[in-house]
Amino acid sequence: MAKSNLFVNGSEGDKAIVLGNEAIARGALEAGIGYASMYPGTPASEIIAVLDKNKKHVENLYTEFSLNEHISLHGAIGASWSGIRSLCAMKNVGLNVASEPAQFLAYTGVKAGLVVAIGSDPGAPSSSNEQDDRWYSLHTYMPVMEPSNIQEAKDFTKDAFDVSEEFSFGIVLMAPSRLCHNAGALRFGNIRDRSNIKGDFKKDPENYLNLFSFAVKNHAKYLKRNELLKKYLIESKFNKTVNGGSSKIGFISSGVIYAHLMEAFDILGIYEHKILKLGFSFPISDELIKRFFEGLEKIVIVEEAEGFLEFQIKKIAYETGFKGRIYGKEFFSRTGELTLDEVISGVSAFLEKPPPASFDFAVKKDRELSDKLPQRSGTFCIGCPHRATFYSILKAVGFSNTEEKERDVVIAGDIGCYTLGLLPPYNAMDFLTCMNAGLSIGQAISKFDKSKKVIALVGDSTFYHSGIPVLLNAVQNGADVLYIILDNSWTAMTGHQKTPSTQKDIDGKPSSNVLNLKDLVKSLGVSYVKSLDPNSVKRFSAQIKSALKEPGVKVLIAKRECILQEIRRNKSLLKNGAKITETGESLYEIQKSRCVKCNECFVELACPAIILKKDEDTGGDYYYIDPASCVKCGVCYEICPNSAIRKVEFDLKSELKLDGKSLEITV
Amino acid sequence: MKKFNIAIVGLGGQGIITMGTVMKNAALNSDLQDVSGSERRGGAQREGYVETFVKYIFYENAAEMNNPRKSMHSPMIESGGANALISLEPLETLRGIKYLNKDSIVIFNKTPYIPISVRMGKTEYPEISFIVSELQKITKHIYYYDIDAISLEKFNSLTQKNIIALGILFAKADIPIDRFAVESILAEGKGAENNLKAFALGLNL
Ligand code: SF4
Ligand code: SF4
Numbered sequence: 110m111a112k113s114n115l116f117v118n119g120s121e122g123d124k125a126i127v128l129g130n131e132a133i134a135r136g137a138l139e140a141g142i143g144y145a146s147m148y149p150g151t152p153a154s155e156i157i158a159v160l161d162k163n164k165k166h167v168e169n170l171y172t173e174f175s176l177n178e179h180i181s182l183h184g185a186i187g188a189s190w191s192g193i194r195s196l197c198a199m200k201n202v203g204l205n206v207a208s209e210p211a212q213f214l215a216y217t218g219v220k221a222g223l224v225v226a227i228g229s230d231p232g233a234p235s236s237s238n239e240q241d242d243r244w245y246s247l248h249t250y251m252p253v254m255e256p257s258n259i260q261e262a263k264d265f266t267k268d269a270f271d272v273s274e275e276f277s278f279g280i281v282l283m284a285p286s287r288l289c290h291n292a293g294a295l296r297f298g299n300i301r302d303r304s305n306i307k308g309d310f311k312k313d314p315e316n317y318l319n320l321f322s323f324a325v326k327n328h329a330k331y332l333k334r335n336e337l338l339k340k341y342l343i344e345s346k347f348n349k350t351v352n353g354g355s356s357k358i359g360f361i362s363s364g365v366i367y368a369h370l371m372e373a374f375d376i377l378g379i380y381e382h383k384i385l386k387l388g389f390s391f392p393i394s395d396e397l398i399k400r401f402f403e404g405l406e407k408i409v410i411v412e413e414a415e416g417f418l419e420f421q422i423k424k425i426a427y428e429t430g431f432k433g434r435i436y437g438k439e440f441f442s443r444t445g446e447l448t449l450d451e452v453i454s455g456v457s458a459f460l461e462k463p464p465p466a467s468f469d470f471a472v473k474k475d476r477e478l479s480d481k482l483p484q485r486s487g488t489f490c491i492g493c494p495h496r497a498t499f500y501s502i503l504k505a506v507g508f509s510n511t512e513e514k515e516r517d518v519v520i521a522g523d524i525g526c527y528t529l530g531l532l533p534p535y536n537a538m539d540f541l542t543c544m545n546a547g548l549s550i551g552q553a554i555s556k557f558d559k560s561k562k563v564i565a566l567v568g569d570s571t572f573y574h575s576g577i578p579v580l581l582n583a584v585q586n587g588a589d590v591l592y593i594i595l596d597n598s599w600t601a602m603t604g605h606q607k608t609p610s611t612q613k614d615i616d617g618k619p620s621s622n623v624l625n626l627k628d629l630v631k632s633l634g635v636s637y638v639k640s641l642d643p644n645s646v647k648r649f650s651a652q653i654k655s656a657l658k659e660p661g662v663k664v665l666i667a668k669r670e671c672i673l674q675e676i677r678r679n680k681s682l683l684k685n686g687a688k689i690t691e692t693g694e695s696l697y698e699i700q701k702s703r704c705v706k707c708n709e710c711f712v713e714l715a716c717p718a719i720i721l722k723k724d725e726d727t728g729g730d731y732y733y734i735d736p737a738s739c740v741k742c743g744v745c746y747e748i749c750p751n752s753a754i755r756k757v758e759f760d761l762k763s764e765l766k767l768d769g770k771s772l773e774i775t776v
Numbered sequence: 777m778k779k780f781n782i783a784i785v786g787l788g789g790q791g792i793i794t795m796g797t798v799m800k801n802a803a804l805n806s807d808l809q810d811v812s813g814s815e816r817r818g819g820a821q822r823e824g825y826v827e828t829f830v831k832y833i834f835y836e837n838a839a840e841m842n843n844p845r846k847s848m849h850s851p852m853i854e855s856g857g858a859n860a861l862i863s864l865e866p867l868e869t870l871r872g873i874k875y876l877n878k879d880s881i882v883i884f885n886k887t888p889y890i891p892i893s894v895r896m897g898k899t900e901y902p903e904i905s906f907i908v909s910e911l912q913k914i915t916k917h918i919y920y921y922d923i924d925a926i927s928l929e930k931f932n933s934l935t936q937k938n939i940i941a942l943g944i945l946f947a948k949a950d951i952p953i954d955r956f957a958v959e960s961i962l963a964e965g966k967g968a969e970n971n972l973k974a975f976a977l978g979l980n981l
Binding site: 294366372486511 | 787788796797799801803804810811812813814815823824825828841844845846848849850851852853854855856866867868871873874875876877878889890891892893894895896898901902910913914928931933935949976
């Protein structure tokens with residue numbers, strides 16, 4: 110009999126399909142964590158989300174979606190020092206924000222095991238850069254573990270807590286998006302007894318008071334612990350050597366790339382070379398590498414990004430007097446995701462063994478076609494308030510996305526769903542880097558280029574993350590910026606975690622601690638603050654226009670809940686027996702006869718529910734609102750300059766209304 | 777060791793990830809079996825390209841399963857490595873074409889979702905006949921239907937189209953997985969009644 114909810118109740122002998130992220134969370138649960146936190150970030154979000162969702166079924170588990178990664182990692186440290194095993198997750202760039210606590214963690218050490226699970230994002234499908242966080246460890250000294258598959262994601266996480274306690278380091282568990290979002294079979298283990306998870310902070314001034322000469326002493330201590338760890342790693346179960354035949358070539362790899370490599374060998378039919386799989390990619394034991402080198406003349410390092418293993422291993426080779434040659438980045442790209450295909454091609458090129466004909470043929474075919482195919486980029490959901498916001502901004506600054514003219518405003522972008530506004534058709538951002546860079550960079554531009562107005566955008570979650578000091582700084586230093594806070598009440602991009610703006614949960618329960626954003630902004634010294642519904646595009650656009658005429662820092666809060674959450678809540682309320690209080694249904698419709706295809710709704714607003722249809726009679730095309738997708742936000746209705754879009758209302762008394770006026774109908 | 781690789785491609789919001797999850801769960805009962813495959817997920821937003829891989833691995837014996845040269849599997853499918861490709865959007869079928877070889881089975885949905893670049897008049901959406909002729913250059917096992925229309929007609933909604941496609945897959949390809957396992961998973965999940973109907977519908981198309 111299958112147990113229900115294996116994530117919580119599974120034990121040895123159970124097997125299930127889980128996501129890499131869930132496997133990490135499960136490993137932490139098996140290890141007996143009492144604390145789990147993160148600031149949400151793709152691809153890592155599900156690690157904490159799954160724990161948070163299940164915490165009511167787990168004894169003594171505290172979870173937190175912290176306001177930023179700096180706070181989140183400090184929280185994990187506090188829990189660890191209280192004797193609670195703690196897990197802190199983040200996306201790759203999160204470590205930039207958490208780098209400060211990370212710098213101190215080696216100095217002070219941990220008490221209970223602490224693991225930092227990092228979701229990296231090579232190829233940057235969900236990020237604004239593809240940084241490889243492993244390099245941080247050259248100065249933070251945090252050991253780095255790299256699981257290769259779902260099973261290891263769980264097992265390594267579980268073991269990481271023991272290693273953390275034994276060597277008093279916070280352990281980094283690295284998982285690229287390919288592993289975070291790999292779904293496969295996991296064999297469960299047993300969960301540690303949870304009944305005795307209890308905090309007890311014991312003072313430890315020698316380790317925790319980290320300044321002056323104490324800091325220097327701590328520095329020496331962790332260098333020593335690092336050496337001990339290296340020694341432990343010579344023969345640990347985490348680094349594995351797969352022996353080969355008589356070949357003088359050896360391969361070294363780690364993490365998911367190792368999985369690519371093993372499959373590449375199998376596809377190429379190559380089985381004779383010695384292979385070293387590094388479960389720990391930092392630190393790397395000199396002795397381990399020296400032993401692996403024995404009898405080899407050529408070493409190939411197969412890894413993603415800029416060659417973190419190669420950097421360390423070449424140093425070890427030099428110090429241990431290795432006479433052979435070491436290859437790596439000559440064969441494997443430094444940029445983008447290192448795919449299975451690229452590993453096959455790289456290995457095949459190095460060993461001069463051609464891949465199967467079907468592989469070559471497919472690669473060629475893809476190359477030939479891919480330039481010809483229309484690109485597809487994600488866009489806002491149907492009915493998303495961000496779409497209305499961008500439309501309003503572009504209208505307010507007199508810009509149409511089909512004209513090739515220069516905008517005389519600078520639009521500063523930031524991180525969140527609204528980042529998609531930088532893509533066509535809106536093209537409504539002039540720069541985008543990291544969290545809260547928009548206003549920070551924008552306020553300086555406003556000082557040095559007075560010929561252009563500056564509009565800076567930010568989402569509610571991003572604003573709370575680290576935007577408050579930025580806004581205060583802009584006010585204190587007399588910047589001239591229009592700051593638009595797109596407040597949709599959720600951290601929507603990463604799967605809808607709550608923010609201080611969240612009014613009501615998805616089950617309709619009001620939040621207990623909602624923040625009044627307008628008051629907060631006012632209290633920071635902004636006198637021009639207005640909160641309005643972006644879906645009223647004409648009003649919103651007019652407000653932007655007039656705000657741009659005012660000096661100083663102006664704040665407009667585009668306040669409307671994420672449409673997905675609104676729909677989900679309505680569905681769940683309906684399912685739970687809520688009465689339908691509406692008295693009618695409505696739908697929006699484009700009248701073929703009136704539409705002149707001016708493209709205002711189809712291209713400028715670009716709501717995906719408005720589609721192009723073939724006219725069977727004339728053979729031409731016409732615009733049509735797909736009733737199955739339209740969520741009736743009414744924005745297109747408001748903007749059509751030709752009154753071609755009408756609102757049809759069905760009264761429950763079967764009276765049909767058109768644009769508010771009643772109509773007689775005969776059925 | 778035998779492998780069976782399925783690539784599923786389409787757009788965010790089409791239920792592609794769910795398809796992969798159902799397929800994977802159907803393969804849990806044997807010890808000598810492994811299943812893997814990553815998903816390429818967009819954010820919460822719509823209309824981005826999404827792909828998911830389902831890789832079934834069958835070991836000959838326990839020794840093979842414990843052989844490190846055989847037991848580690850990439851979460852990806854290599855070019856030319858798919859036994860089957862399912863695409864829920866016609867244009868995206870061409871983006872998934874790289875996974876095909878001469879024996880691959882292709883099932884695709886004919887309903888186009890027009891990308892922004894086409895809306896803006898910058899590029900043109902390929903004709904279905906072009907898509908079919910490109911596919912024919914690689915494999916002759918091509919099946920396509922207007923799955924959106926079928927789902928709308930039978931269920932008055934688009935939510936069943938992924939399960940209809942799954943049914944078609946079982947009808948057209950020799951999947952090494954028991955279809956009753958799929959049915960029992962559907963029977964336990966949300967919207968069981970419609971999903972079972974949709975699966976049966978696909979099986980008979
Ligand atoms: S805005 Fe009105 S007239 Fe213009 S394309 Fe849309 S429906 Fe037609
Ligand atoms: S009302 Fe118009 S803009 Fe709103 S979802 Fe429907 S088609 Fe799109």
